[in-house]
Amino acid sequence: MAIGDGLASNNQRRHLYVEQQVTVGFFTDPTLCIGCKACEVACKEHNALPHDGFVFTAMSYDNTGALGASSYRHVKFVEETALAPDAPPGFLFLSDVCKHCERAGCLEACPTGAIVRTEVGGVFVQDDICNGCGYCVVSCPFGVIDRRQGPVPGAGGAHKCTFCYDRQKDGLVPACAKTCPTESIQFGPLSELRERAEARRQTLLDRGIAGVSVYDPSSVGGIHALFLTVGDGARFGLPSSPEVPTTHLRAAWSSALLTSLFAIVASALAFWGAGP
Amino acid sequence: MTSPEPQTSYHGQPVLKPPVWTWEVPAYFFVGGTSGMSGVLALGSLAGEDSLLLTRGLLWVALVGALVSPVLLILDLGRPARFLNMLRVFKWRSAMSLGVWTLIAFTSCAGTSVLLFEGYAVLVRELGVAAELVTVALSTAIALTAVFGALLATYTGVLLGASAIPVWAANRALLPLHFGVAGLGSAASLAVLLAGDSTPLLLLLAAAAAVETLLLIKNEVSGRGRVVLAPLRRGSGATRLRIATLLMGPVALAGLMIGAAELSALAFLAGSLLSRYAWLALGRESARDPRAVL
Ligand code: SF4
Ligand code: SF4
Numbered sequence: 001m002a003i004g005d006g007l008a009s010n011n012q013r014r015h016l017y018v019e020q021q022v023t024v025g026f027f028t029d030p031t032l033c034i035g036c037k038a039c040e041v042a043c044k045e046h047n048a049l050p051h052d053g054f055v056f057t058a059m060s061y062d063n064t065g066a067l068g069a070s071s072y073r074h075v076k077f078v079e080e081t082a083l084a085p086d087a088p089p090g091f092l093f094l095s096d097v098c099k100h101c102e103r104a105g106c107l108e109a110c111p112t113g114a115i116v117r118t119e120v121g122g123v124f125v126q127d128d129i130c131n132g133c134g135y136c137v138v139s140c141p142f143g144v145i146d147r148r149q150g151p152v153p154g155a156g157g158a159h160k161c162t163f164c165y166d167r168q169k170d171g172l173v174p175a176c177a178k179t180c181p182t183e184s185i186q187f188g189p190l191s192e193l194r195e196r197a198e199a200r201r202q203t204l205l206d207r208g209i210a211g212v213s214v215y216d217p218s219s220v221g222g223i224h225a226l227f228l229t230v231g232d233g234a235r236f237g238l239p240s241s242p243e244v245p246t247t248h249l250r251a252a253w254s255s256a257l258l259t260s261l262f263a264i265v266a267s268a269l270a271f272w273g274a275g276p
Numbered sequence: 277m278t279s280p281e282p283q284t285s286y287h288g289q290p291v292l293k294p295p296v297w298t299w300e301v302p303a304y305f306f307v308g309g310t311s312g313m314s315g316v317l318a319l320g321s322l323a324g325e326d327s328l329l330l331t332r333g334l335l336w337v338a339l340v341g342a343l344v345s346p347v348l349l350i351l352d353l354g355r356p357a358r359f360l361n362m363l364r365v366f367k368w369r370s371a372m373s374l375g376v377w378t379l380i381a382f383t384s385c386a387g388t389s390v391l392l393f394e395g396y397a398v399l400v401r402e403l404g405v406a407a408e409l410v411t412v413a414l415s416t417a418i419a420l421t422a423v424f425g426a427l428l429a430t431y432t433g434v435l436l437g438a439s440a441i442p443v444w445a446a447n448r449a450l451l452p453l454h455f456g457v458a459g460l461g462s463a464a465s466l467a468v469l470l471a472g473d474s475t476p477l478l479l480l481l482a483a484a485a486a487v488e489t490l491l492l493i494k495n496e497v498s499g500r501g502r503v504v505l506a507p508l509r510r511g512s513g514a515t516r517l518r519i520a521t522l523l524m525g526p527v528a529l530a531g532l533m534i535g536a537a538e539l540s541a542l543a544f545l546a547g548s549l550l551s552r553y554a555w556l557a558l559g560r561e562s563a564r565d566p567r568a569v570l
Binding site: 060062078079105110112113114129130137138139141144145147156233234237240243248251253255256258259261262263267269274 | 283284285286287289290291292293295296297313316317319320321322323324327352353354355356358359361362364365367369370371372373375376422423426427429430431433434435437438439440441444445448449450451452453456457459460474475476477479480483559563566569570
C-alpha cells in the first residue's frame with residue numbers, strides 16, 4: 001500500500017514505465033482527498049496552463065467549475081451528509097481528470113492523427129499536429145477535452161491531461177500524483193492499481209461505509225484513471241454508462257448509404273420517367 | 277435535521293462539452309449537401325432527354341459548392357493554417373476523416389466532369405480525341421460525382437450521429453436521412469430557381485418535401501418523455517427545427533400543389549439551411565443537460 005510508504009511509494013519513486021512499456025494509470029480516491037487542489041496547481045504549473053478567468057462559481061468551494069482546455073485536474077466538491085452512520089457531515093472531494101479511456105472517443109474521432117496512445121497507455125494530444133477541428137470535443141463521453149480559446153499559448157488547439165507524458169519519459173511521476181499530500185491520487189501500473197482500488201473498496205465496506213464502488217466503466221473498455229465513488233456516481237458527474245461514439249457508426253453509415261442509394265435511384269427514375 | 281435534496285448530478289453542472297463549432301459548420305452542411313446532391317441530379321439528368329444544359333448547370337453548382345465547402349471548413353478550424361493536417365491520415369473510424377476524403381474525391385470528380393463537359397468540343401474537334409472516349413470518360417466522371425456527392429450530403433449526419441452528444445447520437449439513423457433528403461430537395465430547388473421548373477425536378481422536390489414532412493410528424497409523435505430527446509421538445513433548437521421542417525415539408529408541398537414552384541423551392545432552401553443550424557443548437561442544448569448522461 002502506498003500510503004505511509006514515504007519515499008518508497010510509487011508516487012515518489014523514479015520509474016522506467018515508458019521504456020518498459022508498462023500500462024500505467026491513476027487511482028483517485030475521494031475518501032482520502034482533503035480538497036487542497038494542490039494537484040490542480042501542480043498541473044497548471046508543470047504544463048504552464050493559462051488561467052481560466054477569475055470566476056466565482058458559487059458552487060460549494062469549487063471555483064474551477066469543470067475540466068477544460070486549461071484545467072486538466074478539477075477537484076469536485078460534493079457535499080456529503082454523513083459518510084458513516086456516526087460520522088459528522090462533511091465533504092467528499094474528487095479530483096477529476098481525463099479518464100485515458102481504453103476505447104477513447106477523442107482518439108477515434110481525431111481526423112489528423114494528432115491524438116495518439118503512448119507507450120504507457122495514455123491518450124495524448126500532439127499539439128504540433130492538432131488543427132483545432134473540434135471533433136474530439138463532441139466525441140468525449142466525459143466532457144474532458146476542449147478547444148482552447150485565445151489569445152493564450154496553445155490557442156485554437158484541443159487540450160486535456162497529457163498524463164504528464166513528458167515527465168514520464170524522464171522517469172518522473174505525473175505532477176498531480178507527485179504533489180498529492182494524502183496520496184488520494186495514486187500513480188502506478190494499471191493492473192496494480194486495479195487491485196489496490198478493489199482492496200480499498202473492501203476496506204471501506206468493512207468499515208461500514210456503504211455504497212463504495214470503483215468507477216471503471218466497461219462500456220468504454222475500462223479506463224486508465226480509476227476513481228473510487230461513494231454513493232451515486234451521478235453526484236460526482238460521472239456518467240453511469242458512457243458510450244464510445246464510434247459504436248454508432250454502423251447504424252449511421254447504414255442510413256447514409258441507404259439514403260445515398262435512394263437519392264441516386266430516385267433522381268434517375270424522376271428524369272427517366274419524365275423523359276420521352 | 278433537514279434531509280437534503282438527493283444529488284443526481286454534480287451541482288447541476290453539464291457533464292459534456294458543447295460543440296465548439298460556429299456558423300461555418302452548419303453553412304458547410306448546407307452547401308455540401310446541396311452541391312453533393314446536385315451531382316446526383318446531374319447523373320440522373322443523363323437519363324432524361326434534352327437535358328444537357330441542365331446537366332451542365334448542375335455540374336457547375338456541384339463544383340462551386342465543392343470549392344466553397346473547404347473554405348467554410350478551414351474558417352472554422354482553431355488553427356486554420358494547419359488545414360492540410362487533415363490529409364495526414366485516412367481513418368475509417370473517424371467520420372470527420374472520411375468526410376474530408378469524400379469532399380476531396382467529390383471536388384476532383386466534379387472538377388473533372390466540368391472540364392470534360394466544357395472541353396468536349398476542343399477535345400474532339402481540335403485535338404482529335406475519339407468522341408466515344410470523351411463521352412465514356414465524362415459519364416464515368418459524372419457517375420463518380422454522383423456517388424461521392426451523395427456520400428458528401430449524408431456523411432454529415434454520420435458526423436453528428438457518431439458523437440457523444442446525446443440528442444445527436446439518439447438520432448444517428450435519422451440524421452443522415454434527414455440531411456441527405458434536405459440536400460436532395462435543396463439541389464432540386466436550386467435547379468428550379470436557376471434553370472426553371474421541369475417535371476423531374478418538381479417530382480424530386482415533392483419527394484424530398486414528403487420525406488421531410490414524415491420526419492416532422494415522426495419527431496412530434498415519437499420519443500416523448502425521453503430525456504435525451506428533451507431538446508427536440510422545447511427550446512430554441514426545437515423551435516428552429518420545427519420551422520425548418522415545416523418549410524421543407526408542408527410549406528414546400530403546399531407551394532407545389534398551388535403551382536408556385538419557385539416559392540416552394542425558396543421555402544425548401546430556407547428550411548434546409550435553417551435545419552442545419554437547428555441541429556447545432558440542439559447539440560449545444562443537449563450537452564448542457566447532465567440528466568441525459570448521468
Ligand atoms: S476521457 Fe475523454 S478526453 Fe480522456 S481519453 Fe477518454 S475520450 Fe479522450
Ligand atoms: S497527469 Fe499531468 S497533465 Fe494530467 S492532470 Fe496530472 S499533472 Fe495534469
